[in-house]
Amino acid sequence: MHLLSYLAALLVTALTAFAVYTPYIPEGGLGVNNAPPEYVALSDFDWQSINLALNQEWIELDLFNYGLTKFSPQDFQNAGLNAQDRFLIEFMAQQEFGHATLLRNILGPYSAKPCKYRYPFNTVREFVDFCQKLTRFGESGVYGFLEHLNSRAAAQLLLQSITTEARQQQIFRQFEGLFPMPVWFEVGITQSMAWTLLAPYIVSCPAENPRIAWQNFPALNITNNPDAVPLYNTGVVGNDTSPAITNNRSEPLSFSGRQVNFTWERPGQPVGYNNSYMTHTTAGPARFVAWISQLNTTYTPLENIQGESGSTTQPGPRVFGDDTAPVVNDTMFVAIVDENIDITPFNISQLNSHIVAGPALYQAG
Incomplete structure (x- = not known):
């Protein structure tokens, strides 16, 4: 009897140790089977969506740098923005370079290069306003397709870049004197909606740039x-x-x-x-x-x-x-x-x- 009790105690101890050191993993989930992830487009939908996102990153990179060179430090000061604020915009441009590099790595050697752009502003306040609007539809444009990508690995990388852009949009709202985050949920829009909003600001692109496949709606x-x-x-x-x-x-x-x-x-x-x-x-x-x-x-x-x-x-x-x-x-x-x-x-x-x-x-x- 004592031997049986001892063996039962050993079994309980062993099972307890197994429960402690072997965490429970619920059934289900995508990409959790320890297979090496592939950070590439897995469908034409993926490729065309990320191509659009890359063109958005290129214009943001150009826009932030352009605003910093177009306006003098005094122009920014007159709009209530100091040297530290200008450096923050400069750092945002560096972020955009990182985002563009990430997306080019996903798309491969035939990905889009920077284009020439036109901007509808003449003052620092108008520049800031355009930045908060451009980052708005850039952010929402990715939210709209992110969960539909075949490549869950690529979607993870996009998620980590677009959350950075969400912070940029909030900061530009603060620069404009707006309430920084006036909603409970951020909205997503389709690729065609985002492309409709982006297209008017692109003047010309390198001939080798891949065509953007999405629909343009009337303005x-x-x-x-x-x-x-x-x-x-x-x-x-x-x-x-x-x-x-x-x-x-x-x-x-x-x-x-x-x-x-x-x-x-x-x-x-x-x-x-x-x-x-x-x-x-x-x-x-x-x-x-x-x-x-x-x-x-x-x-x-x-x-x-x-x-x-x-x-x-x-x-x-x-x-x-x-x-x-x-x-x-x-x-x-x-x-x-x-x-x-x-x-x-x-x-x-x-x-x-x-x-x-x-x-x-x-x-x-």
């Missing part, structure tokens, strides 16, 4: 877009727009019930580098405005339609209903569409075939 213009550029150095809380860690603006840029006016182009317009792309849509007549933000795509009726112009009223939905965050906030996306189809973050590409024009960036807050 959308918000004729009364809220303007975050003016500098109000008032010292009054809620009114001052000087660079700051945070500004809780009691005078918001936009509000629910505000009329928003649009004009848009017909399809068939040349766009992109060397005007080598053509805008195209498969949608029917314009009927709704899609507000793409956070976890939601909200629709409002398009009214006062006259040819390629119309208006709508800014909606006021909440992310999870009453007493939660407003959906419409931040630097967000709007598009003119033909139908108000149900869209969730994972299947936003379903919206592509319904876009009449856009998206455009709406400076909601």
Whole structure:
């Protein structure tokens, strides 16, 4: 009897030791079978998505350096930005070099090289505003395809670069005197949406650059877009727009019930580098405005339609209903569409075939 008790105790001890030193691994998961990861594109979808992301990284690298050379230290000082702030932008450019190098390594020897670009700014404040908008659609453009990549290993590397870009976008908002992170969730958009927003700023590219495969939608213009550029150095809380860690603006840029006016182009317009792309849509007549933000795509009726112009009223939905965050906030996306189809973050590409024009960036807050 004593021998049996002793053996039972030994068995319990052995099982306990095994439980301690052999961690439980739940079933499931992708890429957790200890096979060596391959950091390459595994499909044409992967390659074309990462090619678009690389072109985004190249323009960001050029943009940050261009702004630092175009404007003098005094120009930056007049906008409330000092030498340390300029160095931060310089470091962001170094980050972009790292991101571009990473993506070129994934794509291989035939990946895109830097292009020539055009920029819509003449002042430091306009430069900062353009930076926060460019990084906005660059960041959201990757969120939109990241979880659909066949190459989970490449997706991991992209994740580690795009989270850096998210920090850049927040910093440029702070430089502009905006509230740094006014949403609960960051939104993702499709490759075609991101390419539509990027293409107008690329003038020419090396002949050997691979073609960007995604669709270009007709351009959308918000004729009364809220303007975050003016500098109000008032010292009054809620009114001052000087660079700051945070500004809780009691005078918001936009509000629910505000009329928003649009004009848009017909399809068939040349766009992109060397005007080598053509805008195209498969949608029917314009009927709704899609507000793409956070976890939601909200629709409002398009009214006062006259040819390629119309208006709508800014909606006021909440992310999870009453007493939660407003959906419409931040630097967000709007598009003119033909139908108000149900869209969730994972299947936003379903919206592509319904876009009449856009998206455009709406400076909601």
